[in-house]
Amino acid sequence: MPSLTEETGGQTVCEQNLKGDEDKYPRMTRKALLDICKQHKLYRTPYLNDVLYLHFKGFCRIENLEDYTGLKCLWLESNGIRTIEGLDNQTELRCLYLHQNLIEKLENLDHLPLLDTLNVSNNSIKKIENIACLPKLNTLQIAHNRLKSVEDVDELRKCEYLSVLDLSHNQLDDPEILDVFSAMAKVSVINLIGNPVIKKIKHYRKQMILKVKNLKYLDDRPVFPKERACTEAWERGGIEAEKEERELWLSRERRKIMDSVNALAEIRERNRREQEHEILDENRDKEKTAEGTPIFKLDNEDVEREIEETDKKDSESPHNDDKIELKTNSDGINIINQLAIYI
Numbered sequence: 001m002p003s004l005t006e007e008t009g010g011q012t013v014c015e016q017n018l019k020g021d022e023d024k025y026p027r028m029t030r031k032a033l034l035d036i037c038k039q040h041k042l043y044r045t046p047y048l049n050d051v052l053y054l055h056f057k058g059f060c061r062i063e064n065l066e067d068y069t070g071l072k073c074l075w076l077e078s079n080g081i082r083t084i085e086g087l088d089n090q091t092e093l094r095c096l097y098l099h100q101n102l103i104e105k106l107e108n109l110d111h112l113p114l115l116d117t118l119n120v121s122n123n124s125i126k127k128i129e130n131i132a133c134l135p136k137l138n139t140l141q142i143a144h145n146r147l148k149s150v151e152d153v154d155e156l157r158k159c160e161y162l163s164v165l166d167l168s169h170n171q172l173d174d175p176e177i178l179d180v181f182s183a184m185a186k187v188s189v190i191n192l193i194g195n196p197v198i199k200k201i202k203h204y205r206k207q208m209i210l211k212v213k214n215l216k217y218l219d220d221r222p223v224f225p226k227e228r229a230c231t232e233a234w235e236r237g238g239i240e241a242e243k244e245e246r247e248l249w250l251s252r253e254r255r256k257i258m259d260s261v262n263a264l265a266e267i268r269e270r271n272r273r274e275q276e277h278e279i280l281d282e283n284r285d286k287e288k289t290a291e292g293t294p295i296f297k298l299d300n301e302d303v304e305r306e307i308e309e310t311d312k313k314d315s316e317s318p319h320n321d322d323k324i325e326l327k328t329n330s331d332g333i334n335i336i337n338q339l340a341i342y343i
Contacts, residue, residue, distance in 0.1 A: 025060045025080055032057075033064060055079065055097070062086035076101070077119075084108050099123070099141065106130050121145070121166070132158035139164040143191070150174045157183045168219075169194035175201045182211040189217040206231045 026032065034044060036057075042049050046067035055077035062076065063086050073095040074087075081101040087093070088111045095117040103123040109115070110133040118131070119141040126146045131137060137159055147153060147170040156162065163186050173196040181190060190212065198204050208218055209231045215223050226249045233245035 026058045028059045028063045030064050127152045128155045141166040143168040150176045156180055161186050164189040166191045172197045178211045188214045193219050
């Protein structure tokens with residue numbers, strides 16, 4: 001019975017089995033790609049598309065993407081892909097999502113000079129390699145793989161611009177991995193949850209903060225400036241120095257809170273004074289208006305004089321009206337608007 005490594009017709013039995021498996025799954029044909037573009041309302045002209053959704057399709061190989069030269073984001077999640085290949089023409093690619101596949105090796109990425117994000121989580125990768133050729137790589141997600149030793153992640157030293165690194169749920173167990181992280185100048189986010197090395201490093205969180213100078217987020221918690229300052233104090237003088245630094249930060253925080261409260265009280269007092277001034281100004285305006293308004297009083301002499309003049313005019317007039325409108329007095333005041341005179 002032939003072994004897995006026995007060659008038959010120029011191919012190993014394993015390769016023949018893999019090829020037989022590929023024939024059982026959908027192929028990434030040109031027609032299939034056009035149908036997917038139509039389904040997602042993308043362009044039928046391949047090079048006009050900057051994104052392509054090929055996830056959850058059951059593909060075993062990456063192929064027939066030669067005409068999709070304008071891609072910036074490629075989704076290949078949750079397929080049966082075993083090898084990273086067929087991306088030679090995707091020179092504009094920024095994001096490549098290959099998580100939840102059957103990939104065992106990082107390779108054939110040297111044609112992606114602009115790649116910013118690479119997700120290869122939930123695969124069977126045993127070593128980080130062939131990514132130093134990605135000068136713009138900022139985010140690497142390689143959780144749930146088969147990384148074990150420092151040698152398996154040593155390639156990370158060469159990734160100058162790598163900022164976000166997810167190594168969670170691997171099998172890393174060597175404390176010397178700290179030296180790899182300390183050599184990464186730009187890394188600010190590291191996730192090591194689910195690795196045995198966490199239990200092997202004494203004062204794990206403190207050591208990580210001290211080794212990785214730009215660390216802003218570790219595992220499931222952020223690294224705030226206060227925690228970094230206290231950790232550095234702990235390194236200098238132990239627990240007592242850490243307590244003193246913590247008290248110093250607490251006093252600063254209290255002072256900051258009091259300054260904020262005082263500033264708020266001052267703003268309220270200033271607004272109260274402004275409102276009082278506005279009310280006083282309104283009252284002054286009302287008083288001035290009241291003082292400037294002339295007040296006229298009618299006395300009995302004015303009324304009698306007006307009645308006499310009216311009677312005189314009535315006697316001279318050939319016609320007597322039942323209602324007569326009187327004139328205003330010398331002060332310009334209309335004393336009586338209408339007066340009924342009865343004969």
